[in-house]
Amino acid sequence: MSASTASSSTSAPPAVSASVESPTPTVTGVTEDIDPNGDLAIQLKQRFPGYPLLIDASTIDSDFEFVKESYNVGEQVVALLPGVYATYN
Numbered sequence: 001m002s003a004s005t006a007s008s009s010t011s012a013p014p015a016v017s018a019s020v021e022s023p024t025p026t027v028t029g030v031t032e033d034i035d036p037n038g039d040l041a042i043q044l045k046q047r048f049p050g051y052p053l054l055i056d057a058s059t060i061d062s063d064f065e066f067v068k069e070s071y072n073v074g075e076q077v078v079a080l081l082p083g084v085y086a087t088y089n
Helices: 003-010 040-047 062-070
Strands: 053-056 076-081 084-087
Antiparallel strands (some): 053 076
């Protein structure tokens, strides 16, 4: 092995500098018309009339079964918004 080969194999690789910018998340849907300075509860009630709604837990999608068992959900739940549920006791 020559001296030039030995020195090239022990030298550090060149430093790499990269600038990666994270994209700013864009939320669409429920929050589009939400005024950040207003009362969120009032705005959601206006956007989703009829909610919150007390419903029978058996009417919820079967994907919810794990949650019902894990959190000891009773026979009824509160639908806060479409697809958003809370326990009712």
